[in-house]
Amino acid sequence: MSATDSTLSNDLTKRAHEITRRELALYVSRTQRSQAATERARKVMPMGVPSSFQAYDPHPIVVSRAQGSWMEDVDGNRYTDYDMGFGALFSGHCHPAVRSAIEAQLDNGTLFVTPCEANSEVAEMLGARYGLPMWRFTNSGTEATMDAIRVARGATGREKIVKVEGGYHGHHDEVMISMKPPLDLAGPADNPTPVPGTAGVTNAVLGDTIVIPYNDPEALERALRGGDVACFIVEPVMENIGICKPLPGYLEAVREITQRYGTLLVFDEVKTGITAGWGGATGALGVTPDLVALAKSIGGGLPLGAFGGKAEYMDQITSGRVVHLGTYNGNPLCMAAAKAVLAEVCTPEATDGCIDRNRELLAACDAIIDRAGLAAHAVQFGAKGCITWSANPVRNYRDYKNTDFDLAFAQWIHGINRGILLPPGLDEQWLISIMHSNADAMRYAAVFEEFVAELIA
Ligand SMILES: Cc1ncc(COP(=O)(O)O)c(C=O)c1O
Structure with a gap:
């Protein structure tokens, strides 16, 4: 200067x-x-x-x-x-189509805890947008990223995960690390020290989360080299530090490196989701992850999350190896709102x-x-x-x-x-x-x- x-x-x-x-x-x-x-x-x-x-x-x-x-x-x-x-x-506050879908559903009940037809209709719509065939519903983005990580661990038999410094993926322990770390604790820029973002994160969890800088494929390669990382969870475009875009070739390199080391690539599209384009950031940027986590705008203002992915990984749930649960998962009220958002409004x-x-x-x-x-x-x-x-x-x-x-x-x-x-x-x-x-x-x-x-x- x-x-x-x-x-x-x-x-x-x-x-x-x-x-x-x-x-x-x-x-x-x-x-x-x-x-x-x-x-x-x-x-x-x-x-x-x-x-x-x-x-x-x-x-x-x-x-x-x-x-x-x-x-x-x-x-x-x-x-x-x-x-x-x-x-x-x-979809805006109370879009008329979302409102009338919710009102119509109120006549038919808000919670069944047994499936409704809208579950598969919404899953099919998400599948069409993201090019990923199998889906499960949650109540929030936090649950969606938590369950996606669990599927990745089940599928790989590995415990460690990698996330980027400054990335926010919800409020479960594994990812409440280095969201906005104070720089005096954060270590070198190219090899950041994982910093708990809250009290209550155990040292065991801290030890399983590796933190790397965004837009740095070499740092990812170094982190995966040991062959013990289940997944790399990343927002394809970071939207919790303003808007931070991938440099040309970054996501393609991430895709290649994760594949090479048998690490699953999890896109957190809770924010980019349907706002980045009809097919989310996945569609807009042309790199397909193994698993994707969604929430926020798909629910039209009601609490809804989802995670989906390639059949070979989601089969962890089918086989019962990974257990995915939740009383409110796929409840008909949120499904009605999501159907209106995905089919009629957005x-x-x-x-x-x-x-x-x-x-x-x-x-x-x-x-x-x-x-x-x-x-x-x-x-x-x-x-x-x-x-x-x-x-x-x-x-x-x-x-x-x-x-x-x-x-x-x-x-x-x-x-x-x-x-x-x-x-x-x-x-x-x-x-x-x-x-x-x-x-x-x-x-x-x-x-x-x-x-x-x-x-x-
Ligand atoms: C990128 C990202 N992932 C996950 C979450 C967590 O979503 P929720 O607040 O629905 O638990 C958020 C919330 O802001 C987010 O921005």
Whole structure:
């Protein structure tokens, strides 16, 4: 960085802090009822929220209702929702087709714990999208990745797994490791130290999880060389550090290396799933894994996960070697919602339409950044996008840690006060759903332009 660049960056940081201070005060004044609701909730729930991801300072907005592409909080503030349930609502809030499918199912019951015909209908639809023949249902992405890992261990008879640094795959022990490790504990960039992401992970589990950098095929090769790794679990495009794309050839190399060492390749498509394109990231990027884990948007707002794969691996369940269980698995209510999402709402044409609207939004954001000469860029994958506050693309977790979080937070808090609801963690991305109109999508760009104007004023 030259002396001029560094002065410029210091000025922007100073300006971002000023904006943040002002906007935090405004946020508190316009979310008084959310504050009161959170104070009440803190007396009965740790942090006052049902999942720790929902907590942020000074308090989260507490929501009273949502429809289509908007949400309203208990103070009556309206937001265009770009968070969309951490990307779980590609079909929008209560899409009419999903709603009527759920309502129709209510007349016929919500839980049978014996199969319903919709189980195979939904499994067939997922099979058509992902080119993988056999499926089982779960209630969340966490269960989907947990069960996929168990199948991989059963199929290979091996215990170790490999994951990438900065990757999030749900909240079971094996993968609650090195999700966002502090750099002083994380070891060298090319050979990261596995760091537990929570208390309660045993040393035995820690010892079975190998952590490597994303976009580094040599590191994967080194990790698999011992022949004792059951699976490599990876998001084909990382969507918990903004949007981090594979470098050309990376996924192809991953496919070849895993095959060479008899290690199963598990794609975590909980987030990329049907939002990356009709066939998910698997279809969009043309590399087929052995097993895939899905959740979020396939359920249309109801809790549904699934994992599927090649018959030779899913046969572990058929033979009874690997046991997969769950009272709510494949319940008819979630199946009804999934059928509507997959067959009626998120069709190939509707999916492409969202991706096109998103492309326009990305182009508008990039033009704003270019005109202002900022060290930032917009990144798109399918119907999702984000602003990355660095000049260079993010290739892995360490690059992500080098982006400018002061600017990212100032943009987030500025946006929420103007009705732009983005995920709170700064590590997620926006989703343009089926129910976002073109005007809804472009509202983000208009507020972003206001923010940039203030930043460089
Ligand atoms: C990539 C990825 N995998 C798995 C999960 C876990 O899904 P769930 O929250 O439904 O358990 C998440 C959740 O955000 C995710 O982003």
